[in-house]
Amino acid sequence: MFWIGVGIALLGLLVSIAWHELGHLVPAKKFGVTVTQYMIGFGPTLYSRVRRGTEYGLKAIPLGGYIRMVGMYPAEGQLPGGDGTAAGPGPGDRAAALDAEIAAEAREYSASEVSPRHRAHTFSALPPGKRIVVMLGGPLANLVLAFVLLAVAYCAIGAPTTSTTIAGVAECVSASGAECTDQDAPSPAEQAGIEPGDTIVAWNGTEIEEWAELQTLIREGGDAPAVVTVDRDGGRVDLTVAPVVVERPVEGGGTAQVAVVGINPVLVLERMGPGELLTTFGDGLGRTFGMIVTLPARHRPRRVARVRRRT
Structure with missing residues (x-):
């Protein structure tokens, strides 16, 4: 292979x-x-x-x-x-x-x-x-090829996207982020009775359509108990979950207090429409040209201060 x-x-x-x-x-x-x-x-x-x-x-x-x-x-x-003839080099x-x-x-x-x-x-x-x-x-041929490949990947196959269906429930939420031990308490999701295969449809009465919406609601709610509504075998079930707040690394360095439930989503392939594809391709192209334009400034040599020696 x-x-x-x-x-x-x-x-x-x-x-x-x-x-x-x-x-x-x-x-x-x-x-x-x-x-x-x-x-x-x-x-x-x-x-x-x-x-x-x-x-x-x-x-x-x-x-x-x-x-x-x-x-x-x-x-x-x-x-x-x-x-x-062109201007020749200087002497030496x-x-x-x-x-x-x-x-x-x-x-x-x-x-x-x-x-x-x-x-x-x-x-x-x-x-x-x-x-x-x-x-x-x-270069223009390369752009055409890139657009065609993106169209096949995003419109025909689909891009990996997080769904609101639960793929797995953590056994615990370790404060250090390491593997669970006998001293760690069960995760809030496990205590609440959330199961793999459940689809979260609401959080504290707020309807959920995307995983990002659920993340925002969990983060804003902190460790306050919440009612989570799941679709299980075609029926709605209300469960009470109490998130825990732990310290986790964040982008850009450092750590922050984050509310955690102990669930992860199922990844699905979601196809893009032509308009969304054009927007995505245009954004990527704009960022690329922006990097090219700012590249000389990023690598500008530093000025070395001249120190005059007093005599």
Whole structure:
């Protein structure tokens, strides 16, 4: 089973890589760019086939992929300044000089692939807008794939959601949160007679539809006794439960006094509607872009105070 899982994960990785590169390939072909290779993976070629001037293949190391477009690097005459040259590195800047030399060699090699009659079909000959479309094609393809997978998971299969049906009743509520011992008293739920399979429909007369509502009512009520109404075998049963207040860790660190009953819910798969899916996807996309925008500020180097030495 382990290797089956590895194989499925590898297949999914290859499919996602192929889809990403397809996002670059389709607009490049549409704009008339000569694409010589569409490869999934790196290293030695395991399989390839040439079709309409493009070699499609699979390589041995499935850790990425690429498409090879003729003229990916601008020729000397296309560089800023109009005379084929850009501002060179300052004197003594060896790293910048090495970068400039590598860039010049890359442009020279790229130019050697371009014959005069094919110069109009190069990537660097495209207008800036079309070049941006080609470069953004891969990330946009990833977004489409993510949306489709979320739609299948949330709308067709369903997302795990807590129900108001009881999955289990704790034997006790240990103050330390550890396993029960002979010295620990039975949990409030067990003392009240709550059983697995019961569905909680009301708490102190307040109708319950979601597990989060029940949690809020328990937390607000503290250790005051409450009447809990459960649906058991098609009939309603009223039980009296007295929650206990114990100290528990909370998000963000520290502890807090929390009212506990000693029950946990059944998880069910709940399908989303199209509108809820769009909202969920949009919220996730917004949070992602928000993290990207604030990332430079989070990693801004700290200023080091300069201390002047008095003489």
